[in-house]
Amino acid sequence: xxxxxxxxxxxxxxxxxxxxxxxxxxxxxxxxxxxxxxxxxxxxxxxxxxxxxxxxxxxxxxxxxxx
Numbered sequence: 001x002x003x004x005x006x007x008x009x010x011x012x013x014x015x016x017x018x019x020x021x022x023x024x025x026x027x028x029x030x031x032x033x034x035x036x037x038x039x040x041x042x043x044x045x046x047x048x049x050x051x052x053x054x055x056x057x058x059x060x061x062x063x064x065x066x067x
Contacts, residue, residue: 008015024030049056
């Protein structure tokens with residue numbers, strides 16, 4: 001009994017995280033999270049390209065020339 005108690009105390013965070021992940025998967029919340037990640041990535045890429053136009057143009061041009 002003491003071993004089970006020590007196991008639960010030691011891995012309490014992992015167990016709680018696993019239960020939350022299981023509930024999220026059952027409720028299809030992973031689709032929302034993936035959508036939000038893609039949206040944020042698009043915003044960050046757009047902001048980077050806007051502030052570094054010349055650098056991005058040069059990189060794309062050199063990449064296309066290699067092809």
